[in-house]
Amino acid sequence: MPGRGRPRRGSGDPDGRDTMRNVKSRWSMRHPYLILSALIVLLALVFSIRGPWSGDLGMHGATIEALRRSLTHPGNPVVDEDTPSPYYSPYTVLLAAVARLFGWSALTVLDVVSPINVLVLLIGLWTFVRTLSTRTWAPVLAIVFILLLWGAQPWVWSGFLSFWALPLVMAYPSTIALGLTLLWWTGLSRALDAEPRWYRYLGLGLLGAVIALTHQFTFVIAALGAVALVVSKARGLSRLGWLFLILAVIEVAGLILIWPYYSFFDLIGVSDLDGVHRRLYEKPFLWYGLCVVALPALWLRARRNRLDPLVLLFGMSALLVAFGGLTGKYEYGRVWPGVMLSAQLAIAVELAGPLPASRRVRRAWIPATVLACAVGLVTQAGKLVYLAPSSLATAGARDGVNAYLKFPDYSWATRYVHAGDVVLTDDYFAQHVLPGYGVRMVLSVIWPDPMLPDRDARRVAQYEMMTAKDPARRAALFRQYHVRWVLEMPANWRIPTDLAPVASGPNGEWLYGVDENGNIVAG
Structure with a gap:
């Protein structure tokens, strides 16, 4: 009789070697x-530490700052108005x-979450590719x-994930939405292959x-x-599977309907x-041609x-993109990532598996792919x-590789302008950056x-505020839109006043204060 804890003779794993081999195989x-x-x-x-503040980061910072002030009634994130917002x-x-729990600013929490978003994306990619x-x-x-x-000319757009865009879009909702989409597809694929279980479809x-509420364009691709x-x-798929699937779709619609924001x-x-999306169609081969x-x-x-x-996803995405280009509905260009992702995953799976029998195909396809990756x-x-x-990454070096997209620093203005204050400005960079501090436009x-x-009325009013020669009319508009500060670029436009500004910025900006009656006050 074999001793306690000792494997019997003839067992398939007498000393645990098979188990160790399985572990090593999975690790390899x-x-x-x-x-x-x-x-x-x-x-x-x-x-996340060294990258620039650029692109839409100010918008997402503004959203978090508004929610920091009030999770239940944040109002518009950029404009001083009580409206809902898809952000x-x-x-x-x-x-x-x-951010409220730890006392962090919006920009700090966005920096912290950036590598986490990338990690979720990588986990989602692993799990989904393993289903293929x-x-x-x-x-x-x-x-x-x-x-x-992607293409021979790099560019940055939310939802278009490339190495060039990665430093700028890591914290964007589109990035976490893509990671969750890959996890969603993984869960759906496994649920469809397995015995129907209600809790799986409930989670799906x-x-x-x-995903739908986080980034609507990514949800189109996910769907x-x-x-x-x-x-x-x-x-x-069994009848019970179809029933659970229909209930999951109803659940998605129901949760979307009750979202309060x-x-x-x-x-x-x-x-x-x-x-704003017309540009997605202007240089398609330069943007996407390597694929x-x-x-x-x-x-x-x-x-x-x-x-x-993958073929179905490619075909449906390409049809929507083509429809947008032919009809002028250029927002359908946001489905381009669906075209690209399906193609990128397809070539990854095919090149990792048995290659085509044709030697001519192998000789042409593999070098062409290597060359395309090298160009990318x-x-x-x-x-x-x-x-x-920092001593090497000088402004000249960054400009030389066309990599430095950092917007000017407006932290100097926050010594005077507080979160929730409304600022009138036409400066391109200020309109991007200041909302990230909770400042409103x-x-x-x-x-x-x-x-x-x-x-539309605000657009007309803003132009009139900047050009009005009648101080009374300008003051009335300032009061109507709760303007407390004016940030001007003297080289572009100047508010008609002889008063000294409250402060000046490093790039020539002038900051003026506005009192409750809509009058510009002396600095």
Whole structure:
């Protein structure tokens, strides 16, 4: 009789070697991805410390600052008006709660969350690619292609995740929404393959609603991917599975409807987003052309399975993009990331697996892909200047690699202007930066605000405030829009007054105070 705790003779694992081999096998499959992911998270950490304040960071900072002041009744994040805002998402509400708890500013909490968002994205990418391929290098190639296979001319846009954009968009809602989308697709794929369980679909409904409320454009891509997965696996879905799936869709719609900060469905059909998104169609080959090397991967997957989820996602996304270009509904250009992501994942999975039998195809495709990645790396590598010591990362060096997009620092103005104060200015950079400190504008001219009903009247009023020669009329408008400060650039425009400014900025800005009667006061 064998001794206690000793394996019996003839057992499949007499000394635990099979178990150790399984552990080593799992580690060998994961460690290339873990190493690359750790490097990217480290880069994200350095970028969050050394990277520039640029782009839409002021808008997201303004949203968190408004929620810091009042989680239940924040009002418009940029304009002194009691209106809802689509920027009030579960993501920004959570960050505002963290900021209130620890006493952090909006900019601090955005810096802290940046590498966390990247980590969530990498976890989502790993889990979803593993539903498509068990090959060790498929997730690794997916990271490389997602960051590099864009275009020969780098650019930054929310939701368009490339290595060039990474330092600027890490804290954006679009980045965490993409990470959650990949996790959502993973959960849906596994739920469709497994025995139906109500709690799985309940979780999928909750996560889908979070994505929809966090970044509406990313949710369009997420929904297309979900449809593609359901279509590809529909034959194996039982009646109970269909019932749970329908209930999950109802849950998403219900949670969206009860969200207290804004009405999601009021955003459908908004017409004033076309102008700002027209640029997405202006240079398509320069923006997205390197991804042409992924087309053979999609073709191979379509040949094997016409209902392949990546092929379906690519086709549906491309149709929406084309519809936007043909009809002038340029906001549909925000679905370009769906086109790119499906292609990038397809080529990662295909190149990690058995290659096409044709030697001619292999000889052409692999070098072309390597060349495309090299072009992508060269054109985007300028962002690595943020990693250099300050003595080397001079303004000239940053300008030389076209990487330095930092906006001017307006912290000097916050010694006088407080959160909630309204500032009149036409300066491009001030309108980007000051809202990040909780300062409000007469009009959000930088970011579209479809839920601000009097934006046209505000545009006219702002112009009149800046050009009015009648002090009484200007004072009346100041009182109407609660203007407490005027920030002017003397080289561009000057408020007609002989009074000295309260303060001047390092770039020639002049700051004037305004009293409760709408009169400019002496500094």
